[in-house]
Amino acid sequence: MKRMLKPLAALAAFALVAGAQAADFPAKDKPITIVVPFSAGGPTDRVARDLAEAMRKPLGGISIVVDNAAGAGGSIGANKVAKASADGYTLLVHHIGMGTMPTLVRNIPFKVESDFEYLGMINDVPMTLIGRPSLEPANYKDLVSWIGKNKGKVNLGNAGVGSASHLCGLLLQNALQVDMTTVPYKGTAPAMTDLIGGQIDLMCDQTTNTTSQIEAKKVKAFAVTTTKRLTTPSLKDLPTLQESGLKNFEVTIWHGLYAPKGTPPDVLKKLNEALKVALKDPDFIKKQEGLGAVVVTDKRAEPAEHKKFVQAEIAKWSPIVKAAGVYAD
Structure with missing residues (x-):
């Protein structure tokens, strides 16, 4: 019994110190x-x-x-x-x-x-699927068709391995059952610069990074990744990927x-x-x-x-x- 006293006393002391800290x-x-x-x-x-x-x-x-x-x-x-x-x-x-x-x-x-x-x-x-301004497709349906016709040639940019845009791109390729050429950058800024300049074709990124570019018409917007359309004035007319045919597709x-x-x-x-x-x-x-x-x-x-x-x-x-x-x- 005496052997138990020291551990119990130590535990009680620890509890008192923790309580005082809290x-x-x-x-x-x-x-x-x-x-x-x-x-x-x-x-x-x-x-x-x-x-x-x-x-x-x-x-x-x-x-x-x-x-x-x-x-x-x-x-x-x-x-x-x-x-x-x-x-x-x-x-x-x-x-x-x-x-x-x-x-x-x-x-x-x-x-x-x-x-x-x-x-x-x-x-x-929320996230948005965007493309270079010179991209031929005018809407998401046309984009899927264009991707199918250009297998192995479509470049999908992201801000680096593990980034939000990388994860969204992985989910998109998985949902479409297509492989695109993934182009990782060291951050969103250089990826966006190359997208605007036409060096890459597509990117899926957060509204925090894309809204201003969409509003300025520097990129072409195709869809949002939420289950419901967004209320932001410049994004409210964009369809969701789910309503466009990708069932149960949601990533925020x-x-x-x-x-x-x-x-x-x-x-x-x-x-x-x-x-x-x-x-x-x-x-x-x-x-x-x-x-x-x-x-x-x-x-x-x-x-x-x-x-x-x-x-x-x-x-x-x-x-x-x-x-x-x-x-x-």
Whole structure:
């Protein structure tokens, strides 16, 4: 019996320390860091910076900084958070990559489903299928016919392995049962430049990157990847891929908030409550709408539903990535 006292005493002491940390969280003099696993200036970075500002007030006005740790399909930044102290001061904002990394990244140094605490979803970002301005087809139906007649000659650009545009392109080829020549770039900007210039034929990318180009008629828009048409004035007349014949085709680039595994429950509760306040902030909603994003208003803002959603995404993308045989090293 005496041998049990030390372990029990240690456990009790740990519980007291953890409880004290949770009660004091967040400390006024200790900033929270949100890690973004992509370069500064991109869509995920902008979402994280808007969220940081919106979460400051419900967390007592503390400082929240953004740290960009890009590379390896988003796994470098994610690993940084997975290995961080589980005290609530290091968080992760990641996109659909949380659903694809388990298959896409070789020798991934963490487990998506068990090395993080899920705090809640942030938004959904629709995608658009666009082409070079000189492309012959006038609509999606004509485009499918044109792709069929030019097998092996169609160039499909993306922003790099593991990027949103890469994933959308994989799903599109899988749904159409055709192979296109995939052309990866180091970011959306150079890919868009070549699309506008006619060096590549097609790209499937987020509305955050394509809306302004569509409005300026610098690219030709064919369809959106949501199940319902968008309400954005410049995109409202675009058909969905599903209504155009690709049954059950839907892909949106979502973002979620995570903490290291083992973060105290009371700290997680405070972070989730702050997130839900931020998701209702009019200024945050307006900024997200300006990016073409839709702020989450359903149960996915809760940790359990967030995790359930990511698990479903892992199951959805795993066979597609494996079939494509592509990896982010």
